[in-house]
Amino acid sequence: MQKEVSKIMKKKLKVIQIGTGSWGFSWVEKALQSPWVELAGLVDMKQEMLDYAVNTYHLDPSICFLTLKEAVKHVEADAAFVVVPPAFHKEVAIEALECGLHCLVEKPLAEEMEDALKMVLAAEKAGKKLMISQNYRFKRAPQTVKQLVEKGFVGEIGSVFINFQKAPHFTGFRTEMFEPLIQDMSIHHFDQIRGILGLNPVRIKAHSWNTSWSWFKGNPAASVIFEMENGAVVSYNGSWVSQGWETTWDGDWRIQGSEGEIHWHNNQVILHPSDLFVSVFQDGAVEKNGDLVFDLAAMEEEERMASIAEFAAAIAENREPETNGRDNLYSLAMVLGAKYAAKTGACVEVAELLDPRHFSKYAHIDD
Template sequence: MAQLNVGIIGVGSIATHRHIPEYQLLEDVNIVAYCDIVQERASEYAEQFGGKSYDNYKALLQDDSIDAVSICTPNYLHAEIAIEALTAGKHVLCEKPMATTIEDAERMIEAATNSGKQLMIAQNQRFTEAHELARETLSQGKLGKIYSFKTTFGHAGPESWSVDGANSWFFDKRRAFIGAMGDLGVHKIDLMHYLLNETFTEVGAMIETSEKEGTVDDNAVFILKTKSGAIGTMSAAWVYKGEEDNSTIIYGEKGILKLNTDSEFNYIFIDEEGNKEAYKLGKIQTNDAQTSTGTIERFIEAIQGGQPVPVDGQDGLASLNVIVKALQSAQEKKVVKI
């Protein structure tokens, strides 16, 4: 395979824990540029691993040798940088949520179409082994008709995760747009789209700022309905103390599927008679256990193989749309059609 040159835009925690080390695992990828508004962060990685450092992403995008970029910036910059990168002829892997408005997300999709370059959204939960097996199980009809589900992603908050701690942009509504819903909830929305192979048609939401300082949400629960009539809940929170919860349960006419609910077996199927199938598969990523997500590998494989990325702009838009409608639901205190 031909070598691909990559630039990292935003050298914060998601870049240093996920993007940079996962690119470094690939033999046919070189990270040749690092950019951060705090240039010392970019310079540290450039000096350690080689490459150039920038404090302005526009200068990085002028480098014609760069084939692709990872956008790991605060949410409000995703669309602006992605559109400029695509227009400059770069493939783009953008962190979630892909944008802060539906209009910006649509502009990103249009830029990808016009440029002929790939736009992938970093929804990494699709790529865990338990979720991939669950998708196969569900598509084969092992659970029969799906009746309901519960999916949850919660921990104590990004203070210990973010490079800026309690002063992180995560808590600034202007830069983040949303809090736990954008950090965690959008992952679970995308996951349910993937597992159920359909999108949601209605949402009712309760959204709170229960503990964190600032004006972004830290505790949200959605009730969701699919076109086929499955109803369930999604919880996203930065207020879960003592233990992270990153689990999904799906209820069907032929049994129950439990994903990441057990510390040992992260795929459990229980049929109508109570018979159990349990498998130990690859662990899901947590703030404490930084296993490889597979996201970067899939992004590079798509570029090199000339194939569509597995999570494209339309997928990112579908998840963002649920979040936007949930905000409307909470404000208007009623169920909203999507």
Template sequence: MARFKTALVGCGQMAHTWAELLQHEGDVEWVALVDVDANRAHAFRERHRLDAPVYDDVHAMLREAAPNVVVDTAIPEARRAIVVAALERGCDVIAEKPFAPTRQDADAILAALARSGRRYLVMQNRRYEPNLRAIRRAIESGMIGRVEQVHADFFIGAHFGGFRDHMAHPLLLDMAIHTFDQARFLLGGARAETAQCLAFNPASSWYEGASSAVCAFEMEGGTVFSYRGSWSAEGFRTSWESAWRIVGSRGTILWDGEGKPEADIVEAEEAFLRPCRRVAIDVDAMPEVGHAACLREMLAALRSGRPSETEAADNIESARMMYAAMESAATRAAVRVADGSPVALRL
């Protein structure tokens, strides 16, 4: 019998990637496809040659198709309703990022998780990147000493059309969540403690909401993480992985998000400008990266019962950075990342 009786909810663009990856998993049996636009679900079934019934309502599907795993690739605004309903019907859920679009939605999902005893795992494909993993190993080896600052820049003029054009915070909710999660990954899973954020929409932006933001976080352990980003910046595009500067007590790691990362490490202590030695960072090839690697890891975690890297208990900490950034932007004040309450800064 198949281990994963799987229902996919939200047959849009990302769902194609998931279907192509899942078709290689021998223990995945498709039991339902759901989209509020049933035509999309029918077209999806044709394209991927799936033999599963189509629904336009997740509750009806859960009653009739009885999946034990729900894959949620619908829009973020639908996440809470889909995930809570699936957990309450005894399903484990694997979803696209973000965890949930608001702190209130996330809290409702966490409460349903606690009640149900099921699991919720979130796609954070951008942490499965060989250069990023190499930087984390270099940091852990002490190459640049104690890490005190992490800075990430993201500037891409992205003309999506669709739901992102109408979101209040397209950059923070749909993209910065990746970068925030990458920063936590680099810092060994550290949580953020405080957040300050100015989120804005430049006059030339084609988005309705805030396409741009400048954020500063105090991370546990004392590291300061800064993020500057824009989805409406034309010219000199950064990588989708962001461009990174990680400053330690003995030197700096630079990564443009595309090429190989390098470190510049202090060689002599006594000088106005201390001479540094340029060091390449060894990067190990990965058999799979991005979506494929993250999805395989989540399925392996479900099969074995061990926690996944992107299990709810960890991923909520990345999501809370996003909620805190939006709350800080709304109140124009620094907030505690854990609960959004106002906070006096130590800085």
């Protein structure tokens, strides 16, 4: 990706980062490491956080500000990284967009669909790019799976089975969330479903629960069923309190179609075709006992660095980034729909989730 972006970029993108904290400081590191952006400014409402950034990353104090309003007065910038808590995404991103800055926003886009749509409309009104950092899309293994699906190796997709099992002993806000797995983790997998399959969901059913040994106040385990627009069904099962077998953070995927099945697990991508002789002579694949084991797609960068590259390239080419705000409304709808379905037992229509006339129905699900 780096070589491709380098061909497009005539100059570095000047970025103001809004928000610090433990995760925010890792974004400072990414901005300083990226060959495509220049950290033009840093904004945080707490002076001690700015002081920490200056001392830790040797930043010029003159580029650190308590407000975005002050930052845009004193530094030249093209874009903003929005790394504040999700509850403040709308307020901060809209201010940045109205200041003429493109925005790369940490996931999730927003906590409520109404806020998310307001952000999308603000970006469209300003003529600026709004991208959500769905960094799990930008990894070698899912990109490999996506390419196999696009090339038709499994034919028409009918069923997808995803299992995710981890036992992270988090402290802090995640242990207090109503639906920690669905809201904080599954958003990655839900967005990957759309990115890999090239399909949007139309209907959602879900059940979530806690266990006797859990260290979470809310529900760290869930089963979610998505009916996709082509009629395919995705069965997602996840747990953050697994006491035995664990998957990778991507999970264990089986994508079944009319021409075969893709098994993606432990960073391996394996195709079991219905007719090996149709698929056996494929570049980058080795046949083993009737299965084709594929090399992972080449990428110069992965995860957040690749997200930054996509953001910079989209601005340079004046196109919508892959995980743009309007597209991401569907990923947010999957999270909100799963939470609502788990809470009420209802089957949720995605079209209703995206309809402003029904925003109030799905607002404040955690209450």
